Amino acid sequence: NYDSIFRSPSVAPFAVHDQLCRNVGLLRIFPSMSLENVRACLQSPIEGIVLQTFGTGNMPSNRTDIIDELKKAVDRGCIIINCSQCVRGQVDVQYLTGKVLYDIGIIPGSDMTTEAALTKLSYVLSKDCWKLSEKKAMMIKNIRGELTVTKAEPLRDLEIVSQMARFLHLSTSHEMELLCHAIFPQLLGYAANSGDIEMLKALHENGVDLSAVDYNGRNALHVAASAGHISAVKYLLAQGVSFHLRDQWDESALVSAVKLKNKICIETLRSAGAVLSVNSLRLGVELCLCASCGDMEALNCWLAAGADINQQDYNGKTALHIAVKSRNKQLVYYLLDRGADPYKTDHFDLTPLRHAEKLHLQDLVIRMKNMKKV
Structure with a gap:
């Protein structure tokens, strides 16, 4: 059921909103409940109530006293959400009592669970910058996958599928499903590798899961980042394709962008919240390898991706150790300007400063000694 998975359309780092409204409550409807209980639940300072009703959002139609009390609460600005007590199903306002509740301003909660509705209500009511009408509109909107939004049935009528099926x-439907699982990731990979946004959109509109992975465990975002197609990367991020996924080589899309030395792509992924998920020892080796080759562009990309400039390799050496031993003064200054530690010791108890002294690189020695010890 990949179509049912909610994928955030927001291209931004994850953020937590912890200032929730406490003036919310639950009101469970049952046949013999007293009006006093209802009044007590709806008293000020209550700002929101999750109403737990029968079946598809119904309550006893002869309890006009309760309905009147609910209307008074709605009129004073209290947001009331109608949720079913049933484990499955959703609220349907087509039934008489459900429509009566809808007509007095009670918001149908679709298939939200009570817990989800209460949490959402606490969040929405805490937004003081929103008007009451905006808060009510947000309660019927799918914010984070808490309610099911009816979607048009995917077409799944791509010509290539029918042609291959005939060939x-x-x-059977099972065979067709297996065929789709086999070819869709390859089509996505082709579109991402060529930067074909229109093809990606067409595949998505035909029900293809953009997060599908190929035989190497790579999704379309890996491929787009490896090819350096920024527009494709941005489109896939906007469709909720995960940048956390690692392929069979344990590499994320961010690492793919670093290997391509595409700083714009790196910054795009970082702004969306991507973090560098590389084994610390391997990262140290990569940085030292770049330093040994004098590849400042690659080092710059690793740092832009969030790498620690003082990460050590299997011998405890950092990129600065290697740069000093290589007598690459330009690279040494570059690393020092970006926070490299000249006092970092390796497994042989040697520091970059000590290497510079041994090699009689006096200008580097003076520069390093002027730096404070971390």
């Missing part, structure tokens, strides 16, 4: 003599 392979496939007939």
Whole structure:
């Protein structure tokens, strides 16, 4: 059921909103409940109530006293959400009592669970910058996958699928499903590798899961980042394709962008919240390798991706150790300007400063000694 998974359309780092409204409550409807209980639940300072009703959002139609009390609460600005007590199903305002509740301003909660509705209500009511009408509109909007939004049935009528099915003599729905799982990731990879946004959109509109992975465990975002197609990267991020996924080589899309030395792509992924998920020892080796080659562009990309400039390799050496031993003064100054530690000791108890002294690189020695010890 990949189509049912909610994927955030927001291209931004994850943020937590912890200032929730406490003036919310639950009101569970049952046949013999007293009006006094209802009044007590709806008293000020209550700002929101989750109403737990029967079946598809119904309550006893002869309890006009309770309905009147609910209307008074709605009129004074209290947001009331109608949720079913049933484990499955959703609120339907087509039934008489459900429509009566809807007509007095009670918001149908669709298939939200009581817990989800209460949490959402606490969040929405805490937004003082929103008007009451905006808060009510947000309660019927799918914010984080808490309610099911009815979608048009995916077309799944791509010509290539039907042609291949005929060629392979496939007939059952299960065989067709297996065929789709086999070819869709490859089509996504082709579109991402060529930066074909229109093809990506067409595949998505035909029900293809943009987060599908190929035989290497790579999704379309890996491929787009490896090819350096920024527009494709931005589109896939906007569709909720995960940048956390690692392929069979344990590499994320961010690492793919670093290897391509595409700083714009790196910054795009970082702004969306991507973090560098590389084994610390391996990262140290990568940085030292870049330093040994004098590859400042690659080092700059690793740092832009969030790498620690003082990360050590298997010998405890940092990129600065290697740069000093290579007598690459330009690279040494570059690393020092970006926070490299000249006092970092390796497994042989040697520091970059000590290497510079041994090699009689006096200008580097003076520069390093002027730096404070971390």
